[in-house]
Amino acid sequence: MTLLRGAGVGRGAAVGPVARAHPAPVVPDRLAAPADVEAAVASVGTAFDEVAAVLHARAEAAEGTVGEVLAAAAFMAEDDELRDTATARVRAGAHPARAVVEASAEFEELFRSADALLAERVTDLRSVRDRVVARLLALPEPGVPALTRPSVVVADDLSPADTAAMNLDLVLAIVIAEGGPTSHTAIIAAQLGIPCVVRAAGAADLEDGTQVAVDAAAGTVDTAPDDAVVARVAERRAALAALARDDSPGRTADGVPVALLANIGTAQDAEALPPCEGVGLFRTEVLYLGRQAAPSEAEQVDAYARALRALGTRKVVVRTLDAGADKPLAFITRPGEENPALGVRGFRLARTDAELTHTQLRALAAAGAREGVEPWVMAPMIATPAEAAQFAAMAREAGIARVGVMVEVPAAALRAAEVLAEVDFVSIGTNDLAQYTMATDRLRSELADLLDPWQPAVLDLVAATARAGLLVGKPVGVCGESAADPAMALVLAGLGVTSLSMAPSALGAVRFSLRHHDRATCRQMADVARAAGSADEARESVLALVDPVVRETLALGVHSPQPVSEVAS
Ligand code: PEP
Ligand code: MG
Numbered sequence: 219m220t221l222l223r224g225a226g227v228g229r230g231a232a233v234g235p236v237a238r239a240h241p242a243p244v245v246p247d248r249l250a251a252p253a254d255v256e257a258a259v260a261s262v263g264t265a266f267d268e269v270a271a272v273l274h275a276r277a278e279a280a281e282g283t284v285g286e287v288l289a290a291a292a293f294m295a296e297d298d299e300l301r302d303t304a305t306a307r308v309r310a311g312a313h314p315a316r317a318v319v320e321a322s323a324e325f326e327e328l329f330r331s332a333d334a335l336l337a338e339r340v341t342d343l344r345s346v347r348d349r350v351v352a353r354l355l356a357l358p359e360p361g362v363p364a365l366t367r368p369s370v371v372v373a374d375d376l377s378p379a380d381t382a383a384m385n386l387d388l389v390l391a392i393v394i395a396e397g398g399p400t401s402h403t404a405i406i407a408a409q410l411g412i413p414c415v416v417r418a419a420g421a422a423d424l425e426d427g428t429q430v431a432v433d434a435a436a437g438t439v440d441t442a443p444d445d446a447v448v449a450r451v452a453e454r455r456a457a458l459a460a461l462a463r464d465d466s467p468g469r470t471a472d473g474v475p476v477a478l479l480a481n482i483g484t485a486q487d488a489e490a491l492p493p494c495e496g497v498g499l500f501r502t503e504v505l506y507l508g509r510q511a512a513p514s515e516a517e518q519v520d521a522y523a524r525a526l527r528a529l530g531t532r533k534v535v536v537r538t539l540d541a542g543a544d545k546p547l548a549f550i551t552r553p554g555e556e557n558p559a560l561g562v563r564g565f566r567l568a569r570t571d572a573e574l575t576h577t578q579l580r581a582l583a584a585a586g587a588r589e590g591v592e593p594w595v596m597a598p599m600i601a602t603p604a605e606a607a608q609f610a611a612m613a614r615e616a617g618i619a620r621v622g623v624m625v626e627v628p629a630a631a632l633r634a635a636e637v638l639a640e641v642d643f644v645s646i647g648t649n650d651l652a653q654y655t656m657a658t659d660r661l662r663s664e665l666a667d668l669l670d671p672w673q674p675a676v677l678d679l680v681a682a683t684a685r686a687g688l689l690v691g692k693p694v695g696v697c698g699e700s701a702a703d704p705a706m707a708l709v710l711a712g713l714g715v716t717s718l719s720m721a722p723s724a725l726g727a728v729r730f731s732l733r734h735h736d737r738a739t740c741r742q743m744a745d746v747a748r749a750a751g752s753a754d755e756a757r758e759s760v761l762a763l764v765d766p767v768v769r770e771t772l773a774l775g776v777h778s779p780q781p782v783s784e785v786a787s
Pocket of ligand 2: 598647650
């Protein structure tokens, strides 16, 4: 048995054949000039034709935004000017692959210097360039291959566009060599309930078609699973599916309510939710992705109304646009920021683009009115009580009654009482709170140990925020990925957090975990976690207090990942 180890996302497991995503081709520095120029010119035309045909076929098979993105790339592959520029270079003696790279660079320059609308097309241009060059060099098509059977997708890393282009119905699991537990791939996988292992050392050597067993709870990939491992994976899948069907509200063993809410990115997500008490984080930026301009107010009203309708009378917390840093949007993101995570992102965009926020708030209020419900709204990246007050005024002016902000910046956690004085609730975004507390880029996989939400310093800030909420009697939720960890959920409940919002696939396990522990135990866990000297010690000392039934059912391991074969079924 060969076991690759990484960081698991979610608790799921799956067995299936590897489908490798291939990186963009690298064009060698030295490539001979073509011997037969006319044949080389023809090969460029054929490569563009083939790429256009493949992209059109994929666009037709895809839906919505993904289809639009692929169709735009297909049209780019048909662009006569781009082809002519490339063939002119071949005629001037360049190797076809080099000619395409140079022609593409020339167009990129043009697009960038034109305007934001064209700058957005650079992604399409590069996608076409890489596909055409791969054909000319007889290399595999870059990106995720079109899946024809249920597969374990293995990649160095996946861009949001790669993920969007995958047929998710056929993705059993995702294994990536890079990334961290709060990277895009991890969040999307968690959202969809796809078992995922990130930072899997050795994943680069996995070959297409190899049967592997992925265990997200243990953070392992077994590259030669035996029958016993395959059987255990099947049992685990069945156990988790059973937990996901439980529709009881979140409660500790002694009946203390802790609302269990879902994180969503689209109205479709809202329509596909497993049992839960509402939505604690609607990441609206998904609606803006891949666009050349913000969606119109009317389009936003429709999208928000559709999500609200799916939830009926249940609570829905909509987050205003969180663009910038790890969520760049071509038409909003400011070029040239040296430290985008510390720059104009989240609510700070209202300084320069207030109309974006006003439009969004108006759309949300109108959606609520249309559906006859009162949506909750919150702003990301709030640092000061003054910003909280400014956002609250904007939201109330738009006609939204329940207004909150996210606590993602240590300054907001330290001043939680003052922030809470301005709003009705707060929700702690532990992904960013860990990033800013530990001064660690959430996308740097090699620093994932620092980014760990079990870091006692991060827990101290969560505790300070929860305490402020208890004092003033206002709700304090957690909606970062840490809420999905069934052991961390107990700590958060012990700290006095009133709701936990997570990837829908995590709800069953967290509900099960809460139900097996009373408030006194949760408080004890919170105390031992905060008293620990390190993140590992915090996690291990809490796990030692977790009910053995919960530990075994959910395969809650200690920090060092367990081999798949040792994971209890
Ligand atoms: C967070 O930062 O914890 C959060 C929930 O927001 P996002 O991951 O979308 O930045
Ligand atoms: Mg955040």
